[in-house]
Amino acid sequence: MPVRPADREPNHSGNTVYLLRFRVVEPSSDTAPRILILEGDSKFRSTLLRFAVKGWQGAAVQSMAGDLEEVLRDADRLRSFDVLLVGCDFSKDGSSDNATLRALRAIAADPANPAVILLTRKGSEYTAVQSIKSGAFDYIPKEVAGREQVVGAIQRAMLRKGGLARRDGNVRGVLRLFGYDMRRCLATHDNVSVHVAFSAERSKEVVLKVLHRGRGSLSRDDNFDRFVDEFKMLYDLNDPAVAEIYDFRVTSHYCYIAMEYFPLGHLGTRLDSKLAPREALYFAREIARALSIIHMAGVMHRDLKPANIMLRDDRSIALIDFGISQTTHTARVEPEGSTREIAGTPYYMSPEQAAGLSSDERTDLYSLGVILYQMLTGDKPYVGTTADEILDQHRYAALPILPSELAICQPLLNKLLAKEPSQRFGSAREAIEALQQVLGEVIEAAQNDAVSALAS
Numbered sequence: 001m002p003v004r005p006a007d008r009e010p011n012h013s014g015n016t017v018y019l020l021r022f023r024v025v026e027p028s029s030d031t032a033p034r035i036l037i038l039e040g041d042s043k044f045r046s047t048l049l050r051f052a053v054k055g056w057q058g059a060a061v062q063s064m065a066g067d068l069e070e071v072l073r074d075a076d077r078l079r080s081f082d083v084l085l086v087g088c089d090f091s092k093d094g095s096s097d098n099a100t101l102r103a104l105r106a107i108a109a110d111p112a113n114p115a116v117i118l119l120t121r122k123g124s125e126y127t128a129v130q131s132i133k134s135g136a137f138d139y140i141p142k143e144v145a146g147r148e149q150v151v152g153a154i155q156r157a158m159l160r161k162g163g164l165a166r167r168d169g170n171v172r173g174v175l176r177l178f179g180y181d182m183r184r185c186l187a188t189h190d191n192v193s194v195h196v197a198f199s200a201e202r203s204k205e206v207v208l209k210v211l212h213r214g215r216g217s218l219s220r221d222d223n224f225d226r227f228v229d230e231f232k233m234l235y236d237l238n239d240p241a242v243a244e245i246y247d248f249r250v251t252s253h254y255c256y257i258a259m260e261y262f263p264l265g266h267l268g269t270r271l272d273s274k275l276a277p278r279e280a281l282y283f284a285r286e287i288a289r290a291l292s293i294i295h296m297a298g299v300m301h302r303d304l305k306p307a308n309i310m311l312r313d314d315r316s317i318a319l320i321d322f323g324i325s326q327t328t329h330t331a332r333v334e335p336e337g338s339t340r341e342i343a344g345t346p347y348y349m350s351p352e353q354a355a356g357l358s359s360d361e362r363t364d365l366y367s368l369g370v371i372l373y374q375m376l377t378g379d380k381p382y383v384g385t386t387a388d389e390i391l392d393q394h395r396y397a398a399l400p401i402l403p404s405e406l407a408i409c410q411p412l413l414n415k416l417l418a419k420e421p422s423q424r425f426g427s428a429r430e431a432i433e434a435l436q437q438v439l440g441e442v443i444e445a446a447q448n449d450a451v452s453a454l455a456s
Helices: 042-055 068-072 099-108 125-134 147-160 222-237 277-296 328-332 362-377 387-396 404-416 428-455
Strands: 007-010 016-021 034-038 060-064 083-089 115-121 138-141 180-189 192-199 204-212 245-250 254-260 309-311 317-319
Touching (some): 034 068, 042 060, 042 083, 042 147, 068 083, 068 099, 083 099, 083 147, 099 115, 115 125, 125 138, 138 147, 204 222, 277 317, 277 362, 277 404, 277 428, 362 404, 404 428
Parallel strands (some): 034 060, 083 115, 115 138
Antiparallel strands (some): 007 016, 016 060, 180 192, 192 204, 204 254, 245 254, 309 317
16 A cells, blocks of 8 residues: 655654554544554664554554653543554663653553553563563563564554454444444454454343454464364353353354353452352362363363353353363373473463373362462462462472461362372362362351350
């Protein structure tokens, strides 16, 4: 597409701003991103400008040598953008009190402000962590900031804001999936996005998990293979232990699964603080029941965590996100001692997953033990500043000890969190029985305490 000559506009501080616009079929498109580039290095700024305007037809891109603090002072102008590409040099100040990070925290405090993508120089793992904690949508070292990385980060930021949202805040029609009114984007990863949509057929909201098709054959797309495997698995299970599946379609642009929507969200939203022992054991028992169902069907989850445990109004739960799940048949045909690619979430991974070894159903029971500890105490049993530190603790650290008032749960927890799979419960059914027994003891103890209190 031809480009018009750049318009030059002075900003409020007197710096020259370059505004580039593309002529497209719909020049006033209300879904094109509005991007502001803040970068002191003129050469790198020009590179980012080229990436942005060539990566998005109809994009409105401004480029200037200012800083984040300067833009923060003009709230109206700040909110006129969808994404900020911000250069940040950590060579002089790599602390969390860095001026850019201070301004970033102020911007992130208001959801109406644009997403901020940091492009950094002289950063480290520490500055990366601090940047994300401060509210950066993405963190890209300048030495690896190629066109694919920058454009991909912008695309993910736009999807996170609402699927390339319209200027009125709605996202209807963005994906243009027949029969679905797109409401909002929940998450994105690589070329997969998850949305809430209203289904005309069912007259209710559903979740759409969408694979955005790129060029080339889908048969060569690993994400497509995982997508199909997940759909088959959930469809064949057809049990309340997992999300209900409504539809699976492949279009010229997308492949998607329509499934049950959970207005109450996931278990993680309940874990800002510890749960009452009775409630924690109840949820653990329900999770074990769901695991029993999928294990009997020959499926291991392998990424069990609070965010993958959805809550229903009737207090039942459903497991979701089987993207890295595995059939027990596949796991058991591997040679003894063979190693596997590490997959999962570090906080909830079993020792054998952390070591990259083959696993069976008992790896899910270990993850259940981690979740039970978190529900009982409000904390994760193993934490660290890096993923490797956390994984090493799963493999070698001593078992976590519950507070004395929760001692009744300690034997159960020890069995779930045993380092060796052979020392854990042999099946989810065994774990259910143990959980039910401890839950009964906790209820009985609470009743006895209540009687004692009345008598005194």
